[in-house]
Amino acid sequence: MSTFPALVLVHGAWHGTWCWQPLIDHLPDLDVRTVALPSNGHDPAVLGDLYDDAGAVAEAVAAIGGPTVVVGHSYGGCPVTESAAAVGNVHRVIYLSALMQDVGDSVLSLVGGVHPPYWDVHEQPRQGKDCGYFEVAEPLEALYGDVEPHLARQSVARLGRQSLASVTQPLTEAAWHTVPSTYILCEEDMAIPLALQEAMAARAERTVRLRSGHSPFLSQPAELARVLRDELAFSIHGRRSSLA
Template identity: 25%
Template structure:
């Protein structure tokens, strides 16, 4: 039986290269993985800020459509931080259960949430235009309101604070490198409402990182509890803990992540 393919999605401000070492390690164990570049993380290929998270939803959906619809593969979607929001939207109708109902093969067999929201229907992290809840190490660069368009803008993470907040579990030189890779982030992603809570219907793993200074393990525990007590269906059936990891566990704890993802794929390791 063929092994599932991993789709790896980064969080805000980060390039997909955060998964490079993990993707290489997964390949050594026989797994194919595809890294998704989020268009709302600004760069040469996406230089203009978006007013919402739809570009990310589309990017993820396009990747899934190729794997699930065209190739009929089984897929595990790995979402770090913010990317659980477009990730949940993107998998609608593409689960293995959905495909089996249509007499088709392939589909999303599991979701993996890494220190991420488990968004319920209607969730919106902030009202449009509101940045009052942003943490002090996130700088709002600008907010624009073009005629006949929704508000847009960008934010950046202060380079002075990033090593100790985002990469506190990494060697100083590694933390400085990843700080240099941070990019501006479209603010519109924070103002986008959710319409589909995918973790209700697709088997899901939640990864808790014990040294995370962004989400914090205490807040992550509340996220998990809120999902499990929300009423209705809940397919969150596994919580994995890496007590020594900061926010970017895929950078500093590759071997641990490989084991966790192999278990997500059904291996007994």
């Protein structure tokens, strides 16, 4: 039985729990859970928002009960930041090329309220403020530049739509103020520039660098698994894992 905390993986925009499978395959001895965020899906009419996502993360962590480390990738950093401190059993938050923001911030506040060029936005103003969704344009370049081509194409085919509400709503909590945190920088990320990652990572207790694109769970899952083992070990022992 593993002596490590449970590991909860929270995907980013457009993705689902499917994206973590190559990484999970390299962590067979750990208790790994994944969270499906309500803000992502294929039917725009039922997409949730940031607070729905935070609730899903909190529910998954609370169900574990014991020591837990939560990983948020990309947008997934937002609901993790919103929810992780309140649950009580989170020993560390790991931001994987993720948004590590403060109370009052939203995804769009990072870019002055302007949608990034690789977002394909579908607004639905008649249904209320911030209604609608967005898809990703040119995902092979933005998300999967260093992923094996066949796997990259398979992943593109599985991407969903992301609610606009999830990226306009502000954080009301910021877990990294009270929960130990690690930031994993992806140095060749085409979706979240390295300079922006580094600015956010300055808030973290620890930083790790990967020479990878935006999706290392697909492009180099073995190396990411090694890094996560180190951080799990540090969260309980204050040192690196002897299994790395």
